[in-house]
Amino acid sequence: MTHLQRRHVLLAASAVPLGVHAHHGWSSFDPERPIYLEGKVLKVRWQNPHAELELEIPAELKLPVDLAQRVVPAQTSPVDGKALLAKAVLPNRKDRRWEVELAPLTRMQAWQVQEIKTGAVVSVVGFTLREEKGDAVLRAEYLFVDGKTYGLRSSPA
Template sequence: MLLQRRQVLAVASVLPLVPLAAHAHHGWSSFDADRPIYLEGTVRKVRWQNPHAELELELPANLALPPNLAQRALPAQTAPVDGKALLARAVLPTRKDRKWEIELAPLTRMQAWQVAEIKPGTAISLLGFTLREEKGDAVLRAEYLFVDGKVYGLRSSPA
């Protein structure tokens, strides 16, 4: 009886944490892969955990597409994604939110790419996809991460 009570208490102590870990996870099918979105800004919050790393990004008031975006070099391993075509088709979001939730790759993939843990205050840019028709929360699922002069293809592995 005492063992059962301990088990119940252990489960009950973990249950409040479950919604926090699962609230922001979206499957790829929720995102509009036909409309690549470009974002850049300053990282304000970081959750470096599975199922994937997440950031809160604050955009500048004057967000604009870089004139050389389509010419950026991309990792060869990401060729099946046709990143060059994505960069050429990139647009800014239609919504005007200044804070965005960014979904990166699982930590194992981030480690394989040797992405150092991103800290608050870091300037980054991204190419990715928003929820269909930009409905709901301001969320971007990152396809490419540009940080510290490097680019990472987050749907592929570096090997």
């Protein structure tokens, strides 16, 4: 590598913003085991590649008795939302803080999701990393906020 090439690499590396964290590819998540989380929003990152929340989960998290009966909106992707909600379980791990990956901002806008504020209480059903290894991360499939349900895999049908 020439001196000029090394300089370009260094300049490009220095352009990466501080605080950037690893992005998990969708294949890292376990689609066979939907997880339910509910908690208070501690941090919000309303940006691409997808909006993210940091949730503080109560120590005594329980599955809502009505979860399987909740109405799920139609999406352009074929998703059996009722089956996902009926199959949802609590995570095995006991982390009190979870990173929740939502959808790209264009999809959040298509669903007309208002930017979620710190302090809000939300719930999600989604997928964790396989065998819940590594970070406490959940890719949200459904978002429940302010009495509304949003399907995040694709756009509204």
